[in-house]
Amino acid sequence: MATARQTADIDLRTRLQDWLPKLVLSPSVAAILVFVYGFIAYTIYLSFTGSKMLPSYDLVGFDNYATLFGLSAWSTALINLSIFASLYIIICMAIGLLLAIFLDQKIRGEGLLRPIYLYPMALSFIVTGTAWKWFLDPGIGLEHTMHLWGWESFKFGWIKDRNMAIYTLVIAAVWQSSGFVMAMFLAGLRGIDNEMLKAAQIDGASNWQLYRRIVIPLLRPAFMSAFVILAHLAIKSYDLVIALTGGGPGRATELPATFMYSYTFTRNQMGVGASSAVIMLMGVAAIMVPYIYAELKEKK
Amino acid sequence: MSFLNIDNVTKSYGNVEVLHRVDIDVQEGEFLVLVGPSGCGKSTLLNMIAGLENITGGTISINNRVVNDVHPSKRNIAMVFQSYALYPNMTVGQNMTFGMEMHGIPKPERERKLADVAKLLQITPLLDRKPGQLSGGQRQRVAMGRALVRDPDVFLFDEPLSNLDAKLRVDMRTEIKKLHQKLGTTIVYVTHDQIEALTLSTRIAVMNKGYVQQLGTPKEIYDDPANMFVASFMGSPSMNLLPARLVEDNGQLAAELTDAGGTGLRLRLSQDGQGLRSHLGKDVILGVRPEAITDAEGADKRAQNLQILRNEVSVTEPAGSDTFVTMSLSGKDCVARMRADAEARPHEVFEFTVNMDKAVLFDPQTEERIDR
Amino acid sequence: MSAATQDTAVRTGRITRTFIYVVLIFFALFYLLPFFIMMINSLKPLSEITAGNMMALPKEPTLAPWGAAWSTAQIGVEATGLKPYFLNSILMVVPAVAISTVLGALNGYILTKWRFRGDTVLFGLMLFSCFIPFQIVLIPMARILGMLGLAGSVQGLILVHVVYGIGFATLYFRNYYAAFPTELVKSAMIDGAGFFRIFWRIMLPVSGPIAVVCIIWQFTNIWNDFLFGVSFGGLNAQPVTVALNNLVQSSTGVKEYNVHFAAAILAALPTLLVYIVAGRYFVRGLMAGSVKG
Numbered sequence: 001m002a003t004a005r006q007t008a009d010i011d012l013r014t015r016l017q018d019w020l021p022k023l024v025l026s027p028s029v030a031a032i033l034v035f036v037y038g039f040i041a042y043t044i045y046l047s048f049t050g051s052k053m054l055p056s057y058d059l060v061g062f063d064n065y066a067t068l069f070g071l072s073a074w075s076t077a078l079i080n081l082s083i084f085a086s087l088y089i090i091i092c093m094a095i096g097l098l099l100a101i102f103l104d105q106k107i108r109g110e111g112l113l114r115p116i117y118l119y120p121m122a123l124s125f126i127v128t129g130t131a132w133k134w135f136l137d138p139g140i141g142l143e144h145t146m147h148l149w150g151w152e153s154f155k156f157g158w159i160k161d162r163n164m165a166i167y168t169l170v171i172a173a174v175w176q177s178s179g180f181v182m183a184m185f186l187a188g189l190r191g192i193d194n195e196m197l198k199a200a201q202i203d204g205a206s207n208w209q210l211y212r213r214i215v216i217p218l219l220r221p222a223f224m225s226a227f228v229i230l231a232h233l234a235i236k237s238y239d240l241v242i243a244l245t246g247g248g249p250g251r252a253t254e255l256p257a258t259f260m261y262s263y264t265f266t267r268n269q270m271g272v273g274a275s276s277a278v279i280m281l282m283g284v285a286a287i288m289v290p291y292i293y294a295e296l297k298e299k300k
Numbered sequence: 301m302s303f304l305n306i307d308n309v310t311k312s313y314g315n316v317e318v319l320h321r322v323d324i325d326v327q328e329g330e331f332l333v334l335v336g337p338s339g340c341g342k343s344t345l346l347n348m349i350a351g352l353e354n355i356t357g358g359t360i361s362i363n364n365r366v367v368n369d370v371h372p373s374k375r376n377i378a379m380v381f382q383s384y385a386l387y388p389n390m391t392v393g394q395n396m397t398f399g400m401e402m403h404g405i406p407k408p409e410r411e412r413k414l415a416d417v418a419k420l421l422q423i424t425p426l427l428d429r430k431p432g433q434l435s436g437g438q439r440q441r442v443a444m445g446r447a448l449v450r451d452p453d454v455f456l457f458d459e460p461l462s463n464l465d466a467k468l469r470v471d472m473r474t475e476i477k478k479l480h481q482k483l484g485t486t487i488v489y490v491t492h493d494q495i496e497a498l499t500l501s502t503r504i505a506v507m508n509k510g511y512v513q514q515l516g517t518p519k520e521i522y523d524d525p526a527n528m529f530v531a532s533f534m535g536s537p538s539m540n541l542l543p544a545r546l547v548e549d550n551g552q553l554a555a556e557l558t559d560a561g562g563t564g565l566r567l568r569l570s571q572d573g574q575g576l577r578s579h580l581g582k583d584v585i586l587g588v589r590p591e592a593i594t595d596a597e598g599a600d601k602r603a604q605n606l607q608i609l610r611n612e613v614s615v616t617e618p619a620g621s622d623t624f625v626t627m628s629l630s631g632k633d634c635v636a637r638m639r640a641d642a643e644a645r646p647h648e649v650f651e652f653t654v655n656m657d658k659a660v661l662f663d664p665q666t667e668e669r670i671d672r
Numbered sequence: 673m674s675a676a677t678q679d680t681a682v683r684t685g686r687i688t689r690t691f692i693y694v695v696l697i698f699f700a701l702f703y704l705l706p707f708f709i710m711m712i713n714s715l716k717p718l719s720e721i722t723a724g725n726m727m728a729l730p731k732e733p734t735l736a737p738w739g740a741a742w743s744t745a746q747i748g749v750e751a752t753g754l755k756p757y758f759l760n761s762i763l764m765v766v767p768a769v770a771i772s773t774v775l776g777a778l779n780g781y782i783l784t785k786w787r788f789r790g791d792t793v794l795f796g797l798m799l800f801s802c803f804i805p806f807q808i809v810l811i812p813m814a815r816i817l818g819m820l821g822l823a824g825s826v827q828g829l830i831l832v833h834v835v836y837g838i839g840f841a842t843l844y845f846r847n848y849y850a851a852f853p854t855e856l857v858k859s860a861m862i863d864g865a866g867f868f869r870i871f872w873r874i875m876l877p878v879s880g881p882i883a884v885v886c887i888i889w890q891f892t893n894i895w896n897d898f899l900f901g902v903s904f905g906g907l908n909a910q911p912v913t914v915a916l917n918n919l920v921q922s923s924t925g926v927k928e929y930n931v932h933f934a935a936a937i938l939a940a941l942p943t944l945l946v947y948i949v950a951g952r953y954f955v956r957g958l959m960a961g962s963v964k965g
Contacts, residue, residue: 020866055815095699125896126898127939134932140726142726144726238899261810274811
């Protein structure tokens with residue numbers, strides 16, 4: 001039998017246990033709400049003000065957005081992003097899928113090859129940029145070496161070429177990320193039921209048909225994940241551009257992320273910078289929100 | 301007041317009520333089984349007794365104490381889970397004494413109780429192992445041991461045998477029954493397996509769609525099902541439920557059916573009464589258990605009212621000790637359970653003997669049993 | 673991965689297999705080459721680099737560039753080498769990883785085992801925060817750090833990395849704990865263990881693998897960060913990535929490529945080491961975190 005006092009203790013303890021989880025969660029939730037969503041709201045607000053070097057609170061409507069889309073630097077950044085992102089995503093996926101399928105053929109030395117493919121993603125983009133900047137430099141890198149080896153006519157000066165520099169970004173970024181995409185596809189492949197493949201072979205499918213008709217369709221979730229991750233990385237790309245080309249030559253490799261930084265912090269056009277950040281966020285949200293929504297709904 | 305009292309208990313998630321006004325009294329030492337198909341609310345009810353889910357309405361009391369707002373650990377209950385829920389990082393011994401440790405019971409006493417229970421369950425050699433090194437049956441024992449050392453007022457079992465293979469399940473069933481008889485503890489046991497319910501319990505609550513359909517001893521549930529759901533859920537193969545018409549035959553009540561060829565036939569009822577007579581001339585459902593339909597030699601010698609039924613056999617299924625014979629009655633398949641050497645053959649007419657003492661009638665509209 | 677899934681049902685002929693090996697080895701070279709070139713050239717005197725072939729092995733191997741990169745190279749205005757910046761990175765990365773991992777573990781535990789109305793929405797908000805372009809928070813963050821007096825300090829960077837690391841840490845632990853049977857928690861509750869006791873005695877002892885994954889992930893991300901470092905590091909708290917970039921991009925004087933390479937490798941060393949030591953977990957964690965979302 002419980003005395004009245006014990007009952008009171010029990011009530012208190014039970015009630016505390018009910019509140020404790022929410023209490024412990026609250027600092028994280030508060031941090032996310034303030035530092036992510038509060039800040040997003042603040043930046044959106046700034047994008048409608050005439051802020052220059054310092055934030056000001058005079059609303060100017062959509063002026064910043066009008067200015068933004070009137071700037072050739074911004075259109076260049078958007079065009080560059082679309083070239084960079086589409087090539088980066090497609091090539092990473094193609095290489096990743098190829099390597100994953102090949103590695104899945106009971107390859108001797110898989111344990112050695114996998115970490116070799118993957119290690120670039122442990123590196124900072126600054127390190128990647130440093131390495132590739134030099135490797136691609138015609139005066140000292142690949143072109144120079146080829147000349148020394150006697151291939152005098154060899155030319156590879158993309159990094160100095162306004163029209164081609166954007167593709168050097170693609171090369172370095174693919175080098176860094178494609179191994180990671182390979183790992184995602186490999187995990188997907190290893191998750192496929194082998195009996196299904198055996199059944200398809202008994203049905204007379206050739207290797208090519210097997211992959212095209214059965215395996216690759218089954219990898220849909222891995223394709224989705226890879227796409228989402230690569231796309232958001234592409235939109236956020238900043239470090240690599242800074243380290244590899246610094247946005248140049250001229251504005252040839254300007255991306256929205258570098259645009260935002262230079263307009264906000266060096267050109268003192270904070271309102272325009274904020275509006276470019278908002279556009280970037282909208283781009284990421286367009287990709288991530290449906291994905292997260294689907295993932296969470298599925299799990300519920 | 302009873303030992304475990306479930307009084308007018310309801311459970312809702314948002315606006316959806318999933319348990320409707322459940323009233324169950326459990327006496328000390330009783331073995332109550334909650335049985336029903338998945339989603340019937342039996343596990344929810346068990347979790348509410350354990351305190352793992354909030355009670356929306358009504359009260360639950362254990363040993364004369366209302367426990368609605370009492371933390372699970374203070375209800376003096378122990379629970380055996382379907383997955384056994386053994387802590388993977390602790391040894392068997394640590395698993396079993398964890399609860400006592402949490403309750404601040406001194407180590408010598410913990411050790412003593414652990415040794416007693418381990419001996420009782422014959423798991424003493426396993427005490428230093430980790431759960432990952434045990435077989436399914438051993439884990440099951442450890443899970444029970446963990447509950448036993450707590451010496452609780454009520455044991456709660458949540459489908460404890462469903463992860464075992466068929467043979468082990470039967471063995472453990474017997475073991476649990478022995479343990480109950482030996483220790484005389486109060487048990488609430490959830491299962492979807494009607495055989496477990498019938499063999500283990502002193503009383504059964506058959507549940508469906510959040511309602512307790514019937515509460516009674518295994519015999520009451522089996523012989524006098526309250527409605528068509530209970531009749532078909534309990535027993536395997538399940539009770540034959542045949543559309544029929546209630547008629548009067550020489551002053552006695554009879555059920556009129558049609559045989560495989562569409563010809564009418566009558567089976568005289570053993571019971572009579574006002575309740576039944578009010579359905580005279582109307583459609584009813586005749587419920588007959590397969591073992592009440594046999595050949596002449598296999599019929600129950602003590603039956604008062606054996607009726608002969610000639611009908612064509614459609615399928616025979618020998619199952620070792622029994623042979624199941626299927627025929628068509630009133631357009632439905634009707635299964636008879638016969639001794640192994642009964643001479644029924646497919647597509648031949650056979651003379652069935654029906655023990656009408658065991659027959660029950662249901663109202664096709666309400667699906668409730670028609671009382672006499 | 674179980675043993676059964678290791679063997680593939682696909683059969684390949686000899687020619688195909690040769691082709692497969694050729695392709696695989698080609699890509700292995702592609703991934704190794706830049707790092708290999710950096711490594712060999714970091715061991716050459718500068719004259720050998722400018723005069724010679726980048727693919728050639730050093731004729732007169734020297735560790736001088738490494739020494740210079742570490743302690744004497746001109747970065748910004750002072751000739752300090754990478755050392756102080758490396759120290760900044762360590763001072764920043766250790767607390768930031770520790771705090772975000774602990775928070776992530778608790779959050780994951782709560783979001784799977786103490787569920788409440790709206791928990792999925794909260795998790796969705798945390799998840800989205802992993803993927804925002806950080807440009808959207810740069811301006812207000814600069815102001816808040818200024819107001820808190822944390823601008824240009826290591827503490828400020830720790831705060832930033834903890835806040836934006838919570839999402840991933842929570843994601844990892846939530847996915848891991850979701851597969852952990854809830855019945856164990858219920859059982860512990862009946863046994864009388866409370867919120868923290870269950871976490872400490874039941875959940876933490878089995879959290880080793882995911883903790884390793886989370887720590888490696890956070891470590892790599894925070895160590896490799898450039899944007900926050902360059903924005904909020906000021907002059908005194910710059911992490912090594914920013915210092916490396918300043919060194920490489922500096923327009924004054926002769927470009928000491930060998931020193932640049934040594935510095936780049938030094939800056940990459942901690943993450944590479946972590947990756948070599950615990951890479952298997954790293955990969956597995958990335959799968960768990962990204963494929964399953």
